[in-house]
Amino acid sequence: MRIALLQYPIAWADKATNLRLTEERIAALAGKADVAVLPEMFATGFCTDHPELAENMDGEIVTTLQRLADQYEIAIVGSFICLPITNSLSGRPIGGTPSNSQTKLVNRGFMVVSHGEVQIQDKRHLYAHGGEDKFFEQASERNTFEYKGVKIQLLVCYDLRFPVWARNRSGYDYDILLVVANWPDIRIQYWDALIAARATENQCYIAAVNCVGDDGMGLHYNGHSVAYNTRLEDMAGFADNEEGTRIVDFDIPALHHFREVLPLWKDRDNFEIIV
16 A cells, blocks of 8 residues: 655644645645545644634535545545534545534544545544643544555554554554654654554554644644554655655555564453543
């Protein structure tokens, strides 16, 4: 499966500019990738205290991505600020269990599929240090996507720090772990370590996309987007602070063979997430 990692600056709270540039970037991928992975809150930046930027599932963000997915025959992954109790979507089914807040926003991770359903995974772990918990509700369930016969799990930024939420269970729940993030450079060493850890413990491919540039809060982002194979070799090769796109090809049969040769899941600890 060909995964495109899009690492770029996000215009702070400027939805129109971000959607225009996203369209240009997706158009450039036509026929080259199966899935395009955008940074977290790609249309606005990490604007936790800007409720006016929130949309429902019928808003401009999702409908724009639907049009691009259909036009260029590609699945698009990212997240956006979603209004509470907005789980309907005109003309398309929704895959996954949404949050059900009456009052709070949701950091909604998604996969928009060409001529298919929009699959969702709301962010589970809210970054209290950045005030995210004041405005957003956490996910109550983990949803695994399936696209072109490949099982995919999505984590939204801070979720990466929590191995229980990301754990491959019941044999193998997923083959590819996708991470969308706004992860500042002052904590980038943890990003690097956590991505490698999640790939190792779950015996999966991982493609993790961060942004670059500066945001409206004075934080700098230096990227470090990566795509690890089963040998923890980075297939993307982004330079520090580089703006650009990389396309990697994850060999799913090779992954399954690797797991058969080294079936670590049989030695796992069994657990259940209660809440």
